[in-house]
């Protein structure tokens with residue numbers, strides 16, 4: 353009730369003394385409109401007549417008259433000794449008085465282009481608790497404890513540098529730690545000046561799109577590929593050119609044939625999303641040579657590279673780039689947890705200023721407090737240890753999931769444990785539709801994403817994508833039993 357009261361105190365009433373309508377009527381009409389439109393909600397306490405009169409610089413009797421009219425018409429009620437409140441049972445609905453507001457055509461059109469994206473937003477927000485949603489992480493007790501300690505330490509020092517505007521590149525200490533980590537773990541060639549802290553991959557992709565200028569530019573995307581990159585490009589008006597992916601990654605020769613003058617290429621070379629293959633060395637070199645000659649940029653989304661379980665690790669594509677054509681994007685939202693909303697981009701020196709300017713215009717800078725906690729977590733060695741522990745945990749969850757799938761659904765699905773990442777791909781036997789299973793599984797409270805949905809032009813393969821990182825062992829077997837029921841249907 354307290355907070356409701358404060359909203360009414362802040363409501364921006366205006367009185368125009370030069371207007372023909374008397375002051376009391378102006379106050380009455382504005383409050384009535386705010387009540388009917390739901391701006392001020394039922395049960396909200398109105399400010400006292402004395403407070404409101406002094407706030408508006410009018411006589412108290414004018415405010416009293418306005419309130420009396422609201423009370424008489426049933427828009428408000430008074431509680432003895434406790435003030436005046438907005439009624440729950442309003443005398444007339446808003447639509448009856450003002451008609452439903454029509455949105456202008458251009459607004460309606462823009463909204464329509466985003467409407468098809470609604471499904472993603474809902475799936476992401478609503479199914480956190482449902483196995484086997486993608487990209488979820490587990491954070492163990494050790495990391496939770498450390499996070500609490502470091503957050504408390506940061507808050508205790510709560511100083512000027514936390515309170516004001518900070519560096520839009522991101523905090524220098526964090527950029528230095530990210531730079532050291534990427535050099536050591538991913539073979540990225542960079543200086544801290546090239547590292548910009550972002551809110552994660554999604555923001556980095558969005559900034560790159562802005563920096564590329566000319567939204568009508570042609571860009572390659574992987575087919576199948578990461579929907580959120582494709583949709584960010586499509587909604588920005590870019591001309592996306594889907595390039596097929598095979599067991600060696602994106603088909604570079606085909607990309608050059610289809611769109612030789614493309615401005616940029618958005619790819620996941622270490623662990624292609626969703627198929628999980630790595631871009632072969634021959635194709636890496638071919639792509640870099642083409643980018644060098646054509647002047648295109650390669651946007652390398654190196655998501656989930658922290659979680660490698662076997663096989664020969666492939667360093668980043670950026671590390672092979674001699675011509676400053678690669679924009680490297682990484683995220684802490686997977687290495688740590690998605691709610692963190694921190695990531696980074698490593699830019700060719702010539703792009704740093706444009707990228708930071710675009711970022712500044714978007715949301716100025718990352719949160720100072722969050723950055724400081726992560727910077728300490730990295731500098732004090734906890735990040736590397738966290739990755740090591742999580743890698744073991746995710747590996748064992750992956751193995752449990754693969755075993756359960758083979759045991760319960762081996763007749764319907766073919767699954768190999770992936771070498772890297774946080775999800776696996778289970779191919780359906782001929783005749784089964786991944787979309788149908790996805791729907792039936794949802795009825796059983798299990799999220800398995802149909803891979804065929806991620807294809808744009810290439811002939812779609814039917815497979816299910818299951819995230820294994822976010823769901824502990826004890827959850828896996830019962831969820832697979834429910835998934836098996838979906839197959840029976």
Ligand SMILES: Cc1ncc(COP(=O)(O)O)c(C=O)c1O
Pocket residue numbers: 486487551552553554555578620625653655682683684685686690695
């Ligand atoms: C291909 C790919 N890149 C990046 C990300 C991470 O995105 P963000 O940092 O915006 O959470 C994801 C998460 O699902 C992903 O699947």
